[in-house]
Amino acid sequence: MEKIKCECGHVNPEGTVLCEACGKPIERNQHIDGNEKNKLLNMRYEGSARRSQTKNRNIVDKIWIFFSSVKVGVWLIVLTLIASIIGTLLPQEMYIPQNVEPAQHYRDQYGLFGQIYYQMGFHNLYSSWWYILLIASIGVSLVICSIDRFVPLYRALKRQKPKRHSNFIRRQRLFGKTEAVKSEDINKAVSRLKKKRYKISEENGHILGEKGRFSRWGPYVNHIGLIIVLIAALLRSMSTFYIEDYVWVREGETKVIPQTDGQYYIKNNDFLMDVYDEKDERYAEAIEKTGEMIPSNYETKAEIYEVKGETIAGQDPELTKINEGEIRVNEPLKIDDISLYQASYQLNEFQKMSFKLHRSDDEDETPLGEFTFDMSDPKKEYDLGNGYRVEVDEYYPEFFMDDGVPDTKSKYPKKPAFIFFVYGPDMEDYEVNFLTIGANLNPHNNNQYKISVTGVDMRDVTGLTVKRDHTIPLFIVGAIIFMLGVIQGMYWYHRRIWIHPKEEGVWIAAHTNKNWFGLKKDLEYSLEGTEIKIPDDQQELK
Amino acid sequence: MDYVSLSSNFLFASFIIYMVAIFFFAFTIRDKNKPHKTSKAGTIGIIITIIGFLSQVGYFITRWIASQHAPVSNMFEYMTFFGMMLVFAFIILYFIYKVNLLGLFILPVAVVVIGYASVFPQEISPLVPSLKSHWLYIHVTTVSLGEGILAVSFGAGLIYLIRQIDQTVKSKKTFWLEFIMYSILSVIAFVVISTTFSSMNYTVEFQHSETETTVEYHMPAIAGPNDGEMMTDDKMSAWFKAPGWMNGAEAGRKLNSLLWSLLGGLVLYGVIRLVLRKRICAAIQPLVKNTNPDLLDEVAYRAVTIGFPVFTLGGLIFASIWAQEAWDRFWGWDPKEVWALITWFFYAAFLHLRLSRGWHGEKSAWLTVIGFAIIMFNLVVVNLVISGMHSYAS
Numbered sequence: 001m002e003k004i005k006c007e008c009g010h011v012n013p014e015g016t017v018l019c020e021a022c023g024k025p026i027e028r029n030q031h032i033d034g035n036e037k038n039k040l041l042n043m044r045y046e047g048s049a050r051r052s053q054t055k056n057r058n059i060v061d062k063i064w065i066f067f068s069s070v071k072v073g074v075w076l077i078v079l080t081l082i083a084s085i086i087g088t089l090l091p092q093e094m095y096i097p098q099n100v101e102p103a104q105h106y107r108d109q110y111g112l113f114g115q116i117y118y119q120m121g122f123h124n125l126y127s128s129w130w131y132i133l134l135i136a137s138i139g140v141s142l143v144i145c146s147i148d149r150f151v152p153l154y155r156a157l158k159r160q161k162p163k164r165h166s167n168f169i170r171r172q173r174l175f176g177k178t179e180a181v182k183s184e185d186i187n188k189a190v191s192r193l194k195k196k197r198y199k200i201s202e203e204n205g206h207i208l209g210e211k212g213r214f215s216r217w218g219p220y221v222n223h224i225g226l227i228i229v230l231i232a233a234l235l236r237s238m239s240t241f242y243i244e245d246y247v248w249v250r251e252g253e254t255k256v257i258p259q260t261d262g263q264y265y266i267k268n269n270d271f272l273m274d275v276y277d278e279k280d281e282r283y284a285e286a287i288e289k290t291g292e293m294i295p296s297n298y299e300t301k302a303e304i305y306e307v308k309g310e311t312i313a314g315q316d317p318e319l320t321k322i323n324e325g326e327i328r329v330n331e332p333l334k335i336d337d338i339s340l341y342q343a344s345y346q347l348n349e350f351q352k353m354s355f356k357l358h359r360s361d362d363e364d365e366t367p368l369g370e371f372t373f374d375m376s377d378p379k380k381e382y383d384l385g386n387g388y389r390v391e392v393d394e395y396y397p398e399f400f401m402d403d404g405v406p407d408t409k410s411k412y413p414k415k416p417a418f419i420f421f422v423y424g425p426d427m428e429d430y431e432v433n434f435l436t437i438g439a440n441l442n443p444h445n446n447n448q449y450k451i452s453v454t455g456v457d458m459r460d461v462t463g464l465t466v467k468r469d470h471t472i473p474l475f476i477v478g479a480i481i482f483m484l485g486v487i488q489g490m491y492w493y494h495r496r497i498w499i500h501p502k503e504e505g506v507w508i509a510a511h512t513n514k515n516w517f518g519l520k521k522d523l524e525y526s527l528e529g530t531e532i533k534i535p536d537d538q539q540e541l542k
Numbered sequence: 543m544d545y546v547s548l549s550s551n552f553l554f555a556s557f558i559i560y561m562v563a564i565f566f567f568a569f570t571i572r573d574k575n576k577p578h579k580t581s582k583a584g585t586i587g588i589i590i591t592i593i594g595f596l597s598q599v600g601y602f603i604t605r606w607i608a609s610q611h612a613p614v615s616n617m618f619e620y621m622t623f624f625g626m627m628l629v630f631a632f633i634i635l636y637f638i639y640k641v642n643l644l645g646l647f648i649l650p651v652a653v654v655v656i657g658y659a660s661v662f663p664q665e666i667s668p669l670v671p672s673l674k675s676h677w678l679y680i681h682v683t684t685v686s687l688g689e690g691i692l693a694v695s696f697g698a699g700l701i702y703l704i705r706q707i708d709q710t711v712k713s714k715k716t717f718w719l720e721f722i723m724y725s726i727l728s729v730i731a732f733v734v735i736s737t738t739f740s741s742m743n744y745t746v747e748f749q750h751s752e753t754e755t756t757v758e759y760h761m762p763a764i765a766g767p768n769d770g771e772m773m774t775d776d777k778m779s780a781w782f783k784a785p786g787w788m789n790g791a792e793a794g795r796k797l798n799s800l801l802w803s804l805l806g807g808l809v810l811y812g813v814i815r816l817v818l819r820k821r822i823c824a825a826i827q828p829l830v831k832n833t834n835p836d837l838l839d840e841v842a843y844r845a846v847t848i849g850f851p852v853f854t855l856g857g858l859i860f861a862s863i864w865a866q867e868a869w870d871r872f873w874g875w876d877p878k879e880v881w882a883l884i885t886w887f888f889y890a891a892f893l894h895l896r897l898s899r900g901w902h903g904e905k906s907a908w909l910t911v912i913g914f915a916i917i918m919f920n921l922v923v924v925n926l927v928i929s930g931m932h933s934y935a936s
Contacts, residue, residue: 034899044897070898074891081887088877088924095876126875276668282609286667298671329671330868341870465870475872479859486854490847514847517639517840537836 010159013152015054018047020159023168040539041171043511046160048152068148073141080134087125090117099409139230146223153216162201162208162498164509169500172509174519176535179505185530186499186506192526193497207499209526216513218489225482232474245466250349250376251459254305254319257338258466264335265305265319271345271460272299298342300327300462304335327464337468344463350375350413352457355435357388357422360450370454375413387425390451394419399436406434412461417441422449495519497526508535545608546666552601553622553656559594560629560653563587567645571829584642591645592633598626609666612679616667617925620682621659624921627683627690628652631849635694639841643833648697654726657733677864684856685882689917691849692889698842699910701830705838706904709824719823722911724811731806732799736761747773748794757795764801767794796927839903842910843896850889857882881920888916 004012010021017029018041025035025047032053033042041047052068055061066072090113096105102123106114121128169175190200190207198209236242245258249268257264274297278287287294305319325333332339352374356367369384375397382390396408399417406417417436424431426448433451434441440450493515500507508527512519520537527534566587602623605613613619632648635641669678700722707715739761746759748770757767766772766780784794811822818825861882862872873879892909895901 038899042899070894074894077887077891077894081884081891084880084884084887087875088880092875094874126880280668282666283668285665286663289663289665290667294668295670296668296674330675332867332870339870343870467870472866472872475862483851483855483859486851490851515840515844517837517844539836 008161008163008165010161013049013054015049016047017042017049018156018168019165020046020048020156021161022163022165023047023160024165025167025171039171040173041168043172045149045153046156048156050148050152052148064144064148067137067141067144070145073138073145076134076138076141080131080138083125083131083134086122087131090114090123092125093123096123135230139227142223142226146220150217150220157213157216160208161206162203163206164208164498164500166500166502166507169498169507169509172498172511173516173537173539174508174510174523174535175538176508176533177502177505178508178531178533181504181506181531185532188530189499189526189532192528193522196522196526198495198497198522205501209497209499210495212492212494215489215492216494218485218487218492220485221488222482222485225478225480225485228478228481229475230478232471232478235471235474236469241470243466243468246343247464247466248346248461249300249302249464250351250461257304257335257340259468260336260338262311262317263307264338265307266340266464267303267305268462269301269303271462272297272301273345273347273460274299298329298345300342300464301325302327302333302340304333327462337470339467339469341465341467342462343465346412346414346461346463348458349461350416350456351459353416353453354455355390355451356454357384357390357449357451360447365452367454368449373418375416389423391421391423391430392418393421393432396436420451422447422451424449490514493518495522497523506532508532510535545604549601549604549608550664552597552604556594556598556601557653557656559590559597560649560656563590563594564646564649564653566590567642567649570642571646571832581642584640584645587642587645588633588636591629591636591649595626595629595633598622598629602626605666611669611674612682613666614679614682614686615669615673616662618659618662618664620686621662621921622656623683624686624689625652625656625659627686628655628693629690630687631690631694631845632697634691634848635841635845638844639837641698641833641837641841643701643830644694644697644841647701648694651693651697651726654729654733658729661733661736672868675864675868677860677867681856681860681864684852684860686856688849688851688853688856689885689921691845691852692917693914695842695845695849695910696914698838698845699907701833702835702838702842702907703904703911704823704826705830705833706835706907707823709821709827716821716823718908720811720821723822724807727810727814728803728807731810732803735802735806736799744777745774746777749773757792759795759798761798761802763794763798764805765794765798770794835903839906842907843902846889846892846910846913850893853889854886858886877924878920881916881924885913885916885920888913 002014004014004016004019004026006012006019006022006024006026008019008022008024010019012020012026015029015032016026017033017035018025025041030036033044033047035041035047050068052065056065090106090110093102096102103115103118106118106123108114110117117123125131186207190209193209194200196211198211201208201210243259247255247258247266249255249266251268251271254265254267256262257266273295275293276283276287276296278284278293280287283294302325303321304323306322307317308320309318311317323333323335327333327340327342329342332341334340352372354370354372356365356370358365358367369386369388371382371384371390373379373382373392373395378392378395380392382392384390394406396406396417397411397413397415398409399415400407400409406419415437418434420433420435421430422433431447431449432442433447433449435451435453437453493512495510495512495518497508497510497519500509508523510519510523516537520534523534564587566583569583570581570587602613605619609615614623628648629652632644632652636644703715703719707713707719709716744760744762746763747756748759748763748767749756750767751769751771756773757770762778763772763780765782765784768784770780770783772779784797814822861879865874865879866872892906892913895909896906
């Protein structure tokens, strides 16, 4: 590849805008950083030769050029930003009620707009291929931008010399000339710069004071952090790294924890939902205003069991208790690499219902027979003795009337209803009893026998999320690196001050990557009490 | 005196003290010396601001003691805290740059924010289980500080625009500048109107015909609920009904509040225009002529560089750590989370644009305005209008 030899003797790679050593603008490359029309030099990447500015031959070069442009990067960010906004206009599919047809829900709730929203796929916007593509492009842009700039920037800063070309000095934003200067004034300025922790280097009377160069690497460090976060997000789609499942456990029940190959079981000893006391003086006013109970705690008292020995098909495994504890919101329980989170609950689910059979005209309701219906072990028929028996014709766990026809909303016993056929020794046929909580819905009232509820057992159900997530450490590492990078780049500044002897006098130029105000203060401080003039800001905004 | 009333006295005191400080910062305009050199009025102004800030810290601590949890758990507490962080961020940047004018613009915004907070229910409310975590104050305070610092960049950007935009001719730019003024006036109008009506105990009740639930208006109804019937007599009846596509039982009431503030803002703006006989920003322009636009641009940029890492830490990193503990997922595309990401994207784009020529100065000042609008949107609209899962039990 062609090299550019500068008059200072340094050999620069092709595409260099400002000589790496002395900063002299290289005539034929000034258009790259748009210097030709401006008085001031563009110092963004030290005028170093970026790959994207030099190679333009094959498809790889073209892709490289595309993604290495900050302009493209910003456009990608802006597009993602706009897409993200669209996703918040209506609730995403995961936040709409579970039991409805999405297409219908969006149409009914939000009209034509909702329908279009749904048809465009915006109801699942954040997992759509194009949104993921946008995020991925940002990732690619991060990598290419960083590599494109970091390497030449590093070279240029490594090879810079204290002695700079006059042309470079004159075209800095902060620049000042002093005609005649005594050497002790320069020494004084240098020692004051040292006090401000500038590193001083010298070459034939040309002095460079520099500090905070490491802040230049901040952007690249934070980009590495972001890439790690994106990789972590990618790994989440693999089940080795990330698993999510759900388990409902009734009080008293022992259930296998999903995703553990049947190795672990959980027993729900008790589920608690506490509410704030409305007599509590502190919150009384707020509770009254809300008009409803405000929960203070959701908690599952759980026991964890591990399977010991071989499991034999058809036989209950032998369980050993390995852990016991409470699972609360904000306080998950961990077993191995699995975490259990308190995620949901169902209060007062029916566990058992007891009934008695008596004669319809008996005011004392003396039982002729009794039976208990166990929701977890429903029987088809109950023999009450003395020739009485009850056949369960229909059982509706969560009963409702669907256009006059009884039906169930779910298989969970939240509002059970029954159609019983009663057989008795003195009956030829059977009698129909239609029961639900608090109501006897018999089609006709001339039944000889009647079934009444004598008792119910209720229990709570806890809903737990089961998670295994090996990507979290990676996210944390990425986040930490990102934060370090941003802080490095934002809270420190790369400042350079050049003292450039010229004939009898001296030229002073200064550059910083940000916080010009601070640099000016450093200059004022170090030149105070000397004959040297404080450089002017050549770029005042009008 | 109990802690609750002590804390509200502290808050009220700081509200007044900030206004006094604004008064002193206003005096600095007449100072002939360079704006970033200290002036007597400016020094007094910043001292008073610090006193006000300490008083608000007093509010925060006493309320914390009273409620036994960090007072950042509802709209009133959060907005108040945001106002406090705005002042804190201003104090930091004041000591770096000594720009007195910044006080004249940031403190009024803080006062309006605190005034707006006071419109929301102020009782101490208990924490639902998902909020019971140390992350409540770790996350909320950091986000809020970050947003406060970012908002200072808006202050600097706004002064820059007022100073630099040509007011001799009418243009798009002058229109949008006036629009910013009008927006701030609308918030003020909202605070004034709702405080007035609530002190009069004004209530109108509507009943939804279908669900038979009722909704209470505390301002006269311009827009009634979509399918609501007025239950209260001898009060002004609604001029029209909220359109059907607006969802939720409270949609009508929210629309009504919005209309009141927009109309109120229009009245305020109209009166001010009549008095001034020119654009508001044209009237302010001569007052800010003394400032150095380069310095303003620098302050605006610097505020973003300081605020961005803080915001990232609080709004994305701490937020996801907490979400992981409370909701078992650190990221869930909840509107609030998405808007935090949008804010982050926006300032990331801003920082990258600053690398290119031509994005300094005016363009960058407009960007700080948009950034502030995004922050306020996330604080107000996302909380009040877009339904999210910031209520665990539902």
